[in-house]
Amino acid sequence: MKSYGQYCSVAKALDVVGDRWTLLIVRELITQGPCRYTDLRAGLPGIASNLLATRLRELEAAGLITRTAAPPPVATTLFELTDRGRQLKDVLDALGRWGVDFMVTADGSDAFRSTWFTFAAENFLSDTDPAAPEVTIGLDAGDAPVHIAVGGGRVELRRGAAPAPDLTLTGEPRLIMGVLAGKLTLQDARSAGLSAAGDLTVLARVGRV
Amino acid sequence: MKSYGQYCSVAKALDVVGDRWTLLIVRELITQGPCRYTDLRAGLPGIASNLLATRLRELEAAGLITRTAAPPPVATTLFELTDRGRQLKDVLDALGRWGVDFMVTADGSDAFRSTWFTFAAENFLSDTDPAAPEVTIGLDAGDAPVHIAVGGGRVELRRGAAPAPDLTLTGEPRLIMGVLAGKLTLQDARSAGLSAAGDLTVLARVGRV
């Protein structure tokens, strides 16, 4: 990217991460951990292959990611965030919180990966009863399952199916999002195709920030 | 901007503010308040005029700014952030904090406006003695003067010269930044051309976050 040429910390930050796709690559590496090239492509539907290669080179040159040749049996290149790269989580959190409103009103034509719930869920949900025992809500939106762990005042999205979820929401991403965001009643979501199995009262445990 | 087409709050946010120059326009409106077209151009050196006009239209369509015809004697169009637009301050804060490191190492060829110190100063300085009386540090980097007000646990950058600054730093932006960031000793900065007039002990009042 051409530098803005401005002595301003915001402009300097955007000089490095303001390019198209760059912050979404960081999003993948933050939510997924070290990734292969192929993993990144899968998590970034729409990106052109040459552009991904270019961005990875730029991110490496900027010191935000490292490229390591994993030993057998993996035998592949792994892209991983440096500490400096991981510090961008605060930026993604801020963007994720600001962007939540757009998710509720989005139409159904978007691509979806379950890990993308991370920045929405962790930034606008909160544990309304930190002293109560931890509860988990399993989410299944057709993609790989994830679950939300709520407890100790923290809300965290984790990969994989919950071992013993208190509640499981199955259905389209928009319905799950609508219910979690409190923009959709459970009734409405159910009649639109969402299925909710388990203890429905745990929904009250996650309040909007 | 072409939408990423991803059902992710980060991607949705970037669909709206991910375009080149967009967040810097928001920066100007946050640090300066309502601006005329000409004010924006002055605060965004390097932007093409047609591009600014395009971005302003997009921001208005997205509901982040409003355009109001100011009555005489001003008799001009004023661009102003909506609440939704102002909520982007958190994003700019996060970017500003992340980008501070780049300012210390930047070369001297960048454009500079004193209000650009805002996101650097407010995000990496802190009031180390909240109970002590407020102190102000005047900054004069050749541009319009600004001053940092430190007190009550808060650090704020304000426009204009301080009425009675406890300390005044005059010199190149990088020298002022280096001293505030603690990356440059006052001696080194002075021999590089910085002048510091007043009570030097107030520098200890602003610690790095």
Add this chain to the structure above:
DNA sequence: CGGCATCCTCTTTGATACTG
């Protein structure tokens, strides 16, 4: 003067195909 629109060039991105 303030707020653009036009025209032109150059760079970046996108889509797809191909390769060690």
Add this chain to the structure above:
DNA sequence: CAGTATCAAAGAGGATGCCG
């Protein structure tokens, strides 16, 4: 698997002109 190569399309940058 991890990229290049190629080419078309879109966007950005810069100069200038227009109109109240």
